[in-house]
Amino acid sequence: MTEQQEQRVKQAAQEFANAIVEAQRAVAERGISVQQLNTELTQQFFTNVIEHLRRMGEETRGAAQELVEQTQRSQEAAQELAQESAQVYMNFLNAMTPFGRAGSGEAGRGT
Secondary structure, three states, X not given: OOHHHHHHHHHHHHXXXXXXXXXXXXXXHHHHHHHHXXXXXXXXXXXXXXXXXXXXXXHHHHHHHHHHHHHHHHXXXXXXXXXXXXXXXXXXXXXXXXXXXXXXXXXXXXX
């Protein structure tokens, strides 16, 4: 092999080695950017999950508060209805009592 051929082989080997180094560098850089992207996506995913859970918690608290208020209103309405019903019944009994007394008094007078 002549010196010129040897020089070309060395140059080709050097270029090949440089190409391998550049390819490895590109692969490493791509791996780093993929890791960064995965990190960002993971952070975004968990941020979205946390935000969703926070909103669900707020909505659940609001629904629970509304349920408590509706239950309270229902209890108040039931209590008022019971009081009104008792009052109506008492008024009915009071209205019937004079007739019952008058009827028994008249029956006693008639004999």
